[in-house]
Amino acid sequence: MKDNKKIWLASPHMGGDELRFVKETFDTNWIAPIGPHINTFEEQLSKISNGYKVAALSSGTASIHLALILAGVKANDDVICSTFTFSASANPIKYLGANPVFIDSESLSWNMCPELLEKSIVEGIEKNKKPKAIILVHLYGMPAKMDVIMEISNQYDIPLIEDAAEALGSTYKNQPLGTFGKFGVYSFNGNKIITTSAGGALLCKDKSLIKKAKFFATQSRDNAPHYEHSEIGYNYRMSNVCAAIGLGQLEVLSDRVRRKREIYNFYKTELSGIKEITFLYESIGSFSNYWLTTILLDKNSTIDREQLRLHLEKDNIESRPLWNPMHLQPVFKNCKAYVNGVSGDLFNRGLCLPSGTNISNKDLKRVVNKIKELYEA
Numbered sequence: 463m464k465d466n467k468k469i470w471l472a473s474p475h476m477g478g479d480e481l482r483f484v485k486e487t488f489d490t491n492w493i494a495p496i497g498p499h500i501n502t503f504e505e506q507l508s509k510i511s512n513g514y515k516v517a518a519l520s521s522g523t524a525s526i527h528l529a530l531i532l533a534g535v536k537a538n539d540d541v542i543c544s545t546f547t548f549s550a551s552a553n554p555i556k557y558l559g560a561n562p563v564f565i566d567s568e569s570l571s572w573n574m575c576p577e578l579l580e581k582s583i584v585e586g587i588e589k590n591k592k593p594k595a596i597i598l599v600h601l602y603g604m605p606a607k608m609d610v611i612m613e614i615s616n617q618y619d620i621p622l623i624e625d626a627a628e629a630l631g632s633t634y635k636n637q638p639l640g641t642f643g644k645f646g647v648y649s650f651n652g653n654k655i656i657t658t659s660a661g662g663a664l665l666c667k668d669k670s671l672i673k674k675a676k677f678f679a680t681q682s683r684d685n686a687p688h689y690e691h692s693e694i695g696y697n698y699r700m701s702n703v704c705a706a707i708g709l710g711q712l713e714v715l716s717d718r719v720r721r722k723r724e725i726y727n728f729y730k731t732e733l734s735g736i737k738e739i740t741f742l743y744e745s746i747g748s749f750s751n752y753w754l755t756t757i758l759l760d761k762n763s764t765i766d767r768e769q770l771r772l773h774l775e776k777d778n779i780e781s782r783p784l785w786n787p788m789h790l791q792p793v794f795k796n797c798k799a800y801v802n803g804v805s806g807d808l809f810n811r812g813l814c815l816p817s818g819t820n821i822s823n824k825d826l827k828r829v830v831n832k833i834k835e836l837y838e839a
Contacts, residue, residue, distance in 0.1 A: 466778045469825050469828065469829060470780050470816060470821075471781065471818070472753075472818040475818060479710040480709075481710075484707060486499070486706065493703060496702060497705070498702070500518050500699075500702050502705070503705040504516040504663075507712070512637060514640070514666060515668070515671075517663065517664045517679060518699070519664055520660065521550075521661065521698075522550060522647050522651070523550040523662070524662060525662045526597065527554035527698075528664055528698065532675060535560050536594075538559065539558075539594040540561045540586055542565055542595070542597065543563065543596075544567070544574045544625070545565060545805055546567045546785055546805035546808065546809075547601065547788065549793075551599050560594070563586070563798045564787070564798070566787070566802045567601075567805045569804050570607075571742075571748070572808060573601050575800075575802060576611055582800045594620070595620060596620055596621070600625065600626050600629035602628055602742065602814075603628050603632045603754075604744070605632055605750065607745075608635075608642050612643070621643065621644040624640050624646045626640035626648055628655075630648050630654070630715070631716075631719040632750050633749045636749075641665065648662055649661075650708060654753070655722065655751055656712065657708075658700065678693070678695050680697075683695065721819040722819060723752050725817050725821065728823075729757070729815060733833060736837050737760070738760040757812065758811050758812050767812065769836070773836045774829070779816060784809050785809065
């Protein structure tokens with residue numbers, strides 16, 4: 463009988479101790495959106511994040527939103543953002559009535575192109591419209607060109623927000639991603655390398671800014687015996703139950719990174735005989751968690767990305783195109799963009815392969831065999 467069970471792109475993977483921590487929340491009745499597990503989760507995240515202070519929040523999107531507020535972004539300000547990303551990186555810019563300015567990718571890491579970044583800043587300054595912030599995304603766990611990007615950020619005194627939603631466990635020159643800019647952002651969505659079911663975190667060196675983030679995240683409630691509010695707030699705080707799951711997940715983070723890299727190397731080795739397929743590589747100084755293993759099909763290949771995706775789908779194997787760049791999205795069609803064609807080409811030719819850490823070697827082999835089947839037909 464044909465083995466046709468579903469192979470997911472990246473499903474949640476529990477480590478074993480999550481239930482113990484969750485049971486503690488029930489036993490002590492800390493079910494409300496506050497509690498000791500949140501504090502412990504933030505402390506442990508800080509330890510693996512270069513000592514940055516941490517606010518555990520309801521999502522990575524909420525974290526970006528608060529980072530923009532703390533960076534002083536107001537309506538009609540320009541905010542630079544990677545175009546090759548998920549819309550959650552850019553949506554918070556619009557929440558504030560600000561203007562996204564999208565920057566295309568460079569071909570080595572697929573992340574923000576430093577040359578186009580500087581060009582956008584210079585042109586903005588010339589028009590008396592200096593950007594207020596930069597949102598840089600570390601795509602698929604691969605570090606961006608941090609040396610030159612930080613140099614540009616510092617030179618023009620524009621705060622950098624690192625969207626490391628896909629990059630927990632990745633480093634650049636042994637420094638954790640999310641700890642280079644003024645703010646860092648993690649996501650713990652169900653498909654991320656570790657999950658809290660739903661959740662995210664905001665990182666910053668400045669303890670006072672993290673304190674302010676927590677204030678905003680709890681509806682900006684003033685210190686009064688009654689409900690008093692002097693500023694607009696948000697319901698963005700992570701729950702104590704979700705933090706409990708996160709504590710269990712943090713125990714296996716290094717194992718998850720190791721497994722992600724094993725999966726990447728398995729695909730790279732097994733598919734090395736197909737010349738039409740190439741992989742995203744680490745550059746010198748970069749260490750990637752390889753959140754998702756991605757492949758790029760040759761421009762002259764007789765098989766295109768959709769043919770391969772549908773071929774896998776027929777065998778109940780989930781794969782996904784690379785991100786559709788934000789400057790090509792209908793909702794952002796009127797936004798300014800600095801484009802070199804790299805991200806559009808990657809979208810047309812790239813595919814994410816099943817990369818969940820709970821995938822079996824047998825299922826990995828099944829994916830590889832289906833890909834080989836199409837190329838050998």
